[in-house]
Amino acid sequence: MKSVIAEELVKTYDKGKVRALDNLNLDVEEGTVLGVLGPNGAGKTTTVRILSTLLRPDSGRAMVAGIDVIKHPDKVRELIGLSGQYAAVDEILTGYDNLVMFGQLYHLGKKNAVLRANELLEQFSLTEAAKRPIKTYSGGMRRRLDLAASLIVKPKVLFLDEPTTGLDPRGRQEMWGVIQELVKGGVTLLLTTQYLEEADQLADEIAVIDTGKVIARGTSDALKKQVGGERLEVVVEAQHIAKTMEIVQAVSGITPSLDDGLRQISAPVSTGSAALFEVLKALDSAGIHALDVGLKRPSLDDVFLSLTGHTTETQEAKA
Amino acid sequence: MSVLHDSAIITQRQLRLLTRVPEVLIFSTIQPVMFVLLFRYVFGGSIETGLEGGYVQLLMPGIFVQTVAFTLAGTASGLAEDMKKGLIDRFRSLPISQSALVIGRTLGDSLLNIVVLAVMGIAGYAVGWRPSAGIANVALGFLFLLLFGYALSWVGVLVGLSAKDARVVQNVSFIVTFPLTFLSNAFAPTTGMPRALQYFAEWNPVSTMVAACRELFGLENIFGATKGSFPSENPLLTSLIYMVLIMAIFIPLSVRKYRNSAG
Numbered sequence: 001m002k003s004v005i006a007e008e009l010v011k012t013y014d015k016g017k018v019r020a021l022d023n024l025n026l027d028v029e030e031g032t033v034l035g036v037l038g039p040n041g042a043g044k045t046t047t048v049r050i051l052s053t054l055l056r057p058d059s060g061r062a063m064v065a066g067i068d069v070i071k072h073p074d075k076v077r078e079l080i081g082l083s084g085q086y087a088a089v090d091e092i093l094t095g096y097d098n099l100v101m102f103g104q105l106y107h108l109g110k111k112n113a114v115l116r117a118n119e120l121l122e123q124f125s126l127t128e129a130a131k132r133p134i135k136t137y138s139g140g141m142r143r144r145l146d147l148a149a150s151l152i153v154k155p156k157v158l159f160l161d162e163p164t165t166g167l168d169p170r171g172r173q174e175m176w177g178v179i180q181e182l183v184k185g186g187v188t189l190l191l192t193t194q195y196l197e198e199a200d201q202l203a204d205e206i207a208v209i210d211t212g213k214v215i216a217r218g219t220s221d222a223l224k225k226q227v228g229g230e231r232l233e234v235v236v237e238a239q240h241i242a243k244t245m246e247i248v249q250a251v252s253g254i255t256p257s258l259d260d261g262l263r264q265i266s267a268p269v270s271t272g273s274a275a276l277f278e279v280l281k282a283l284d285s286a287g288i289h290a291l292d293v294g295l296k297r298p299s300l301d302d303v304f305l306s307l308t309g310h311t312t313e314t315q316e317a318k319a
Numbered sequence: 320m321s322v323l324h325d326s327a328i329i330t331q332r333q334l335r336l337l338t339r340v341p342e343v344l345i346f347s348t349i350q351p352v353m354f355v356l357l358f359r360y361v362f363g364g365s366i367e368t369g370l371e372g373g374y375v376q377l378l379m380p381g382i383f384v385q386t387v388a389f390t391l392a393g394t395a396s397g398l399a400e401d402m403k404k405g406l407i408d409r410f411r412s413l414p415i416s417q418s419a420l421v422i423g424r425t426l427g428d429s430l431l432n433i434v435v436l437a438v439m440g441i442a443g444y445a446v447g448w449r450p451s452a453g454i455a456n457v458a459l460g461f462l463f464l465l466l467f468g469y470a471l472s473w474v475g476v477l478v479g480l481s482a483k484d485a486r487v488v489q490n491v492s493f494i495v496t497f498p499l500t501f502l503s504n505a506f507a508p509t510t511g512m513p514r515a516l517q518y519f520a521e522w523n524p525v526s527t528m529v530a531a532c533r534e535l536f537g538l539e540n541i542f543g544a545t546k547g548s549f550p551s552e553n554p555l556l557t558s559l560i561y562m563v564l565i566m567a568i569f570i571p572l573s574v575r576k577y578r579n580s581a582g
Binding site for chain 1: 325409
């Protein structure tokens, strides 16, 4: 069953001049994670805002957990959790106060709201900081608390809009760990990100979006395959570069490229590990010791570049 | 009713903010008390009223109204701040009554007004304010003040939700509220104003409110300029009509704005 369905969503701003969503289609299978990947201004946040009832599309249809988002937003709100780009919690209140307040707004009653708050603080390793105002929290702690606030009533569908944007590498790692735990618990998750690595790590399936449209979708592996095969990379001592180039060319059939600084020779190969083995054998009989050798699958950056003709960084922020 | 429950939670949140940042409460009372003292001693000495008890009797209703008028700014900047931090988005994604957040906010700001008015009343008493009417009328006067603040709070909701930038809100509300409170009979007789301004001051809701409070506190409104006009003859009724009008216009507008706020 599909837990999230978006059909032909259109959203324009500035009286139609900016087309944020341009007939966007996507869906998320129940219990899976869809990573919506795209640069700034691609329409990720607009998509999440529509699916989470915050914004009405100009046209199109959206269903969440079997309910029409546009017709019955109040019913959808009972079933979703949303954690946005900003940590949307009250900075002056403590973490505990925030969670109890949101629990009460979910009509848990004071007693259950307190129980649930303590449970979530424990789950997200925030018990120690529970009684401190949020403004004293690190970026990662804020995001965790924000995520906790979106999980108060165990949502059927969870929306995370760029959950690690602006976090340092450590905060990002922690957040990934927390999200992976949630996913193990079986939540249906739609996650947007501009980090290719993040989609790769967390999502079962990836939808690449650009200028308001889904331009590719599939598993991380499938997307990478779409771009082409693997690349063979060999690093050798400087004096062996010429000979190694010859060997790699013989195996690959294509003139290899050379990174002078890294002394790295690389070329696309179609036979995978067989090609690797051949090159190693040839290097060995030529008496060349390879410092590093390997097969590299294309990164999602390569995927993005080949799909859109630009990398994720080159497009200026519009959102 | 869930809208009452939800609004009450939001109001609680606001009261909790006051206990966490007591400076807010301190500064929102220091400013009006400072006005009381400044006007009482700076203008009070030179404005001849011929009233028993002097200028401070006329001044206090004026300052009360001015203070509650600034609720507009308080509500507006509070909401704008919530918008900026994404809190409004979070509230809007919750399965709660869609008007609870703004109802709770306006009620919270009214509770703050109770505290502020009480402190001002005490400060006024300390510098010679003695309302001559009975306790019931004085209480009614304060109720009027709270209601006026509450009505303006709804204007603040619209301003706060419409602002693109939280920093602008404070300035905009100030630019709107400040002239309104001074182009009135609050601090000085309107007779000295140019003719056009006199008309404005006469119909200005701040003036009718001040006149209404003076009446309820048992005082002749000698700062009103024109005798025989409807607002100066019926300040209580005119004020009441204004409040009902403001709420009838701004509550639906604000609630709609909140529901559609794109953040």
